[in-house]
Amino acid sequence: xxxxxxxxxxxxxxxLRERAVALRRAxxxxxxxxxxxxxxxxxxxxxxxxxEPPPEWTKRPRAKDDLRExxxxxxxxxxxxxxxxxxxxxxxxxxxxxVRDLPKPEHRRxxxxxxxxARRGWEARLRIRDxxxxxxxxxxxxxxxxxxxxxxxxxxxxxxxxxxxxxxPYDRRENVTFVNSDPSMIQVxxxxxxxxxxxxxxxxxxxxxxxxxxxAAAERYWAxxxxxxxxxxxxxxxxxHNPKTVRKNVGDSYRGCLxxxxxxxxxLYRRIEGSWYGIVLGADSAT
Numbered sequence: 108x109x110x111x112x113x114x115x116x117x118x119x120x121x122x123l124r125e126r127a128v129a130l131r132r133a134x135x136x137x138x139x140x141x142x143x144x145x146x147x148x149x150x151x152x153x154x155x156x157x158x159e160p161p162p163e164w165t166k167r168p169r170a171k172d173d174l175r176e177x178x179x180x181x182x183x184x185x186x187x188x189x190x191x192x193x194x195x196x197x198x199x200x201x202x203x204x205x206v207r208d209l210p211k212p213e214h215r216r217x218x219x220x221x222x223x224x225a226r227r228g229w230e231a232r233l234r235i236r237d238x239x240x241x242x243x244x245x246x247x248x249x250x251x252x253x254x255x256x257x258x259x260x261x262x263x264x265x266x267x268x269x270x271x272x273x274x275x276p277y278d279r280r281e282n283v284t285f286v287n288s289d290p291s292m293i294q295v296x297x298x299x300x301x302x303x304x305x306x307x308x309x310x311x312x313x314x315x316x317x318x319x320x321x322x323a324a325a326e327r328y329w330a331x332x333x334x335x336x337x338x339x340x341x342x343x344x345x346x347x348h349n350p351k352t353v354r355k356n357v358g359d360s361y362r363g364c365l366x367x368x369x370x371x372x373x374x375l376y377r378r379i380e381g382s383w384y385g386i387v388l389g390a391d392s393a394t
Contacts, residue, residue: 120155127155134162175205185212256302261386263299266292268383274376283372283379286315288364290332296367297333309370311341316363318345325362333365 123144130140137152146152174195181191188199195202254262270292272284285296300310312333316325322343330337369375 124155127152128159131156131159131162136162174201178202178205179209182206182209182212187212259299259302260382263296263302264379264382264386266296266299267379271379274380281373281376283369283376285367286364288362293329293332293365293367300369303375305369305372305375307335307339309372310335310339311368311370312339313341313366313368314343314363315366316343316345317348317361319348320357320361320363321359328362329365333367 123146126144127140127146130143135143137156140156141147141152144155146155174197178191178195178197178201181194182202186194188202191197191202191206192199267283267285270285270287272280272282272286274281285293287293287296310333312329312335314322314326314329316322322345326337326340326343330340333339
């Protein structure tokens with residue numbers, strides 16, 4: 108193999124080697140030899156000192172070799188970087204260099220740790236499901252848009268026929284009475300009555316609630332929902348407590364039900380019933 112720069116300043120390879128070996132034996136580092144001989148070819152520099160051991164002062168301290176071996180032993184025992192660092196007092200970057208060729212230890216979790224991880228995973232899944240559920244609801248809500256008078260009328264008829272009081276051949280009760288615990292249902296029903304130009308003075312309200320609940324708070328709540336004075340409310344009906352029954356409708360969100368009765372509503376009831384059966388006929392003809 109021909110020497111690089113054989114015709115230049117590196118042509119006297121043996122002469123350069125003698126000088127490089129002398130400098131190496133004098134205790135100079137490769138950097139010092141490079142600067143002394145003005146040699147900037149690393150391959151040539153290493154060939155000039157080939158076979159000459161480095162001076163003792165350039166060698167790594169033995170203590171670091173011991174740390175490295177101990178770190179590798181601990182890593183093979185399954186220790187984490189944090190534990191090795193706390194045990195040996197060296198940096199994580201050094202530990203990483205020393206043990207990076209070793210297999211990663213299998214993490215052994217305690218039952219409590221495993222349970223906590225599983226719980227966090229389940230909570231994350233529930234949160235994602237809740238977010239997806241809410242996105243679907245929001246999209247559906249926006250898709251409805253503003254209702255026409257006809258649409259609100261039909262919605263109100265269906266709402267009443269599902270939740271309102273009905274006349275029976277054996278028990279004539281041609282009056283409009285609507286009961287519900289959902290404030291949004293109450294609000295839609297009131298909007299429907301406004302569409303039909305039913306005066307608010309014809310409405311009477313009654314709260315029905317369990318006797319162990321916060322009755323006064325429920326009365327204030329429903330008065331705010333319907334925007335009516337307390338004079339429009341009848342005496343609250345209290346449901347007696349059955350000690351054998353385990354109630355689920357408890358807590359601050361429980362406010363009982365609201366009864367809405369329309370006075371002088373026989374004609375309105377007949378219109379509702381007729382409209383409902385008109386919806387039935389319309390549905391049959393649409394299929």
